[in-house]
Amino acid sequence: MTLDTTDRQIIEALQSGLPLVAEPYAEVAASLNLSEDVLTTRLAAMKASGVIRRIAAAPNHYKLGMTANGMTVWDVEDDKIAELGALIGALPFVTHCYERPRALPDWRYNLFAMVHGSSREEVEEKRARIKDILGDALHASDVLVSTRILKKTGLRLRKRG
Incomplete structure (x- = not known):
């Protein structure tokens, strides 16, 4: 899979993490002038092709008391x-x-x-x-x-x- 301009913009928008709001994908989609459905469909395609492996939380274990x-x-x-x-x-x-x-x-x-x-x-x-x-x-x-x-x-x- 080759990244087009929109896929690259999606990755750039998400690489620092999802916004901490009730509907993070909707907010990211709106910031890119996309619908939430288009955003999630493109993310699923990038995941299926191996361009991205996952979207996951990366907790700071020290702040959670796990020192x-x-x-x-x-x-x-x-x-x-x-x-x-x-x-x-x-x-x-x-x-x-x-x-x-x-x-x-x-x-x-x-x-x-x-x-x-x-x-x-x-x-x-x-x-x-x-x-x-x-x-x-x-x-x-x-x-x-x-x-x-x-x-x-x-x-x-x-x-x-």
Whole structure:
């Protein structure tokens, strides 16, 4: 799919986030002189074609009281990773979960799951729950604890001049 001028304007209008109003898509559509139906239809087409992956909230976990955050990393049997990753990703305390290729011999982990908590102990309790689910398919694990929050942004298009 090639972006036309309107699709590019939609992405530029949304890349900093939706407005915090009762009808955000209606407001964005109006700012672009589009109907809300045209906007949502174009967004659906861009999502279906892979131009955009998702529109989602990116909360600041620190402001929500979740100051102990850890990327849990797991060495899981490759033939079980899809099944186990789906189970881990469905846990209410896992915000994102994904498979990554190993970088042997230095990095053996192939399953990653971000866990948030209000204390290091809470993160460790949640990590233990994941470990139980992974069972015999688990060979090793670790947790990479966040020391600060980094700016979270998606792709930013440059405005055409």
